[in-house]
Amino acid sequence: MALEILLLEDDPSKKNRLLSLLNSRKELFGQIDTALCTSDAKRMLKSKYYDLFIADVVVPSDLGGEKSEENCIALFEELDDGFDGITCPNFSLPMSSSNELSATAHEFFKGRPWGILPYTDTSDECLDTIEKVARFVLADKERDLDNSSCDxxxxxxxxxxxxxxxxxxxxxxxxxxxxxxxxxxxxxxxxxxxxxxxxxxxxxxxxxxxxxxxxxxxxxxxxxxxxxxxxxxxxxxxxxxxxxxxxxxxxxxxxxxxxxxxxxxxxxxxxxxxxxxxxxxxxxxxxxxxxxxxxxxxxxxxxxxxxxxxxxxxxxxxxxxxxxxxxxxxxxxxxxxxxxxxxxxxxxxxxxxxxxxxxxxxxxxxxxxxxxxxxxxxxxxxxxxxxxxxxxxxxxxxxxxxxxxxx
The missing domain is CATH 3.40.50.1580 (Nucleoside phosphorylase domain)
Incomplete structure (x- = not known):
């Protein structure tokens, strides 16, 4: 059993080390779908259940549109509210390589376990965290299958x-x-x-x-x-x-x-x-x-x-x-x-x-x-x-x- 993953990233080439991790741990990360904007992500979240949603915080709402942290915040608000038929993933992990995120963005995401996870190509800390989260989600998924006591x-x-x-x-x-x-x-x-x-x-x-x-x-x-x-x-x-x-x-x-x-x-x-x-x-x-x-x-x-x-x-x-x-x-x-x-x-x-x-x-x-x-x-x-x-x-x-x- 492996996890169904959705990655929201407008420029995947900027996350080479992350993609390498996702593709090298096939026993952990199964199907990996990539959304280039929040509109794509919404469409995918309506049609499929994902075990883990990894989202860059600064992304466009539509292909070729202006990138903004407000787009990602709006998407997470819709996930929180179950808006418009969106299926909330089991675990959502916001991340960013930007050092210029606003206080508003940090305030919005601070209730998530890690806040906004900082990504850098020079450190393994972010990747280690993602792998630990994935193993936790997978273990929880296996418990769901094995230990159901009632319908x-x-x-x-x-x-x-x-x-x-x-x-x-x-x-x-x-x-x-x-x-x-x-x-x-x-x-x-x-x-x-x-x-x-x-x-x-x-x-x-x-x-x-x-x-x-x-x-x-x-x-x-x-x-x-x-x-x-x-x-x-x-x-x-x-x-x-x-x-x-x-x-x-x-x-x-x-x-x-x-x-x-x-x-x-x-x-x-x-x-x-x-x-x-x-x-x-x-x-x-x-x-x-x-x-x-x-x-x-x-x-x-x-x-x-x-x-x-x-x-x-x-x-x-x-x-x-x-x-x-x-x-x-x-x-x-x-x-x-x-x-x-x-x-x-x-x-x-x-x-x-x-x-x-x-x-x-x-x-x-x-x-x-x-x-x-x-x-x-x-x-x-x-x-x-x-x-x-x-x-x-x-x-x-x-x-x-x-x-x-x-x-």
Whole structure:
């Protein structure tokens, strides 16, 4: 097994020693594709998954165009956001032989493990680092193939009522097992067609983004699932979602992310949301679920007993925050200042998306949460059990009829 490599370099002849390394270690570096500009790189990243992306920081956006570090920064921003169908590589390594990079470029890339890796033809340090990174990525790739413990991981925020609703599904659950010293899981199975798929499910130690992100990372590292599904309950935005409706988050962000400033003597808040969302394949399967009238109509008896309308699937934005909302003014402010089409509010979805994206971009992730309140002064627990059961039923229907192409 060897790595799939993408090299972004407008003048490969300037990187002779790097090319020599890539071509001489065939057991480590397999197929090597070269992009001469960021437009080429985007096209290749849309059509193929790469284990390692090595990118010169100062490159043109189009062939023959002006070289600029801004082009590479824009490409990495699109990779971070999963923009326009780009498949994020397993590992991206920015590098440059220029001594005149701006403070802006260094600031942008400083969050990467090595910042901007300095390349020179007079030192082996850069090449040694690239080889070490490649060996790490290859070892991780081999672990992914050998140690997968489940196909699907289902996460809920709390044991009651959300995880209890998942437990009620006919998934042949086993007894609780420890994931580690502080986390319990249950494993189950589902047969789809002529194949059995293994499912793991767990609930966070407490609600909120921190606990859900920690559990997601633990599951990804130890269980190697191909798909993560967030189930449970959320608040709905009046006019966008009703009690029981299931919100499949197509994008999610932290609505509390930003900066408090002094504006002419008054306190003000500048939002700075980072959005993450569904990949196209997950979206397509969810659109099929949305059109499954027989399934949604099958929920009518439960809705009638609860005295609410029959649930439906809403594919829309979900804002995540660490605060419980019971004030319509805050809800309206999020809608007005952050996304006019926001459909739901919760405390975990963005954290699960972000944890999965940071831990393993190849893993598909989605959130299927049912509305239990409107995030206003009328917020109470009246519909929580109902919404948890609707979410669980939706997850089960998705697993039975729509999940196979994602695995």
């Amino acid at each position: 699907i991981f289902i996460i809920t925020a709390l044991m009651e009522p959300e995880f209890a609703a998942i437990e009620s599904l006919g998934l042949e659950w086993g007894a609780f097992e420890p994931l580690d010293s502080s986390q319990l899981l249950r494993f189950g199975e589902i047969r789809i067609g002529d194949k059995d798929y293994k499912i793991a499910a767990g609930f966070s130690t407490r609600m909120g983004p921190v606990a859900s992100a920690i559990l997601t990372v633990k599951a990804l590292l130890k269980l190697k699932p191909k798909l993560v599904i967030m189930a449970g309950i959320c608040a709905g935005i009046p006019g966008k979602a009703e009690i029981g409706d299931v919100i499949a988050a197509d994008i999610s962000w932290d609505w509390q992310s930003g900066k408090y400033i002094d504006k002419s003597g008054q306190e003000a808040f500048e939002i700075a949301p980072h959005q993450l969302g569904l990949d196209d394949q997950c979206r397509n399967q969810l659109l099929l679920l949305k059109r499954d009238k027989d399934f949604w109509n099958s929920l009518a008896p439960m809705a009638v007993r609860t005295k609410v309308d029959i649930p439906k699937l809403i594919l829309g934005p979900m804002a995540t925050g660490s605060s419980v909302l019971a004030d319509a003014r805050v809800t309206e402010r999020i809608k007005a200042s952050q996304h006019k089409n926001v459909a739901g509010l919760d405390m975990e979805t963005y954290a699960v998306f972000a944890a999965a994206n940071a831990c393993n971009p190849k893993v598909k992730v989605m959130s299927l949460k049912s509305v239990c309140d409107k995030g206003d002064v009328k917020k109470n627990d009246e519909y929580q059990e109902y919404a948890a059961n609707v979410s669980a039923a939706t997850v089960f229907q998705f697993l039975k009829n729509y999940v196979a192409p994602l695995l």
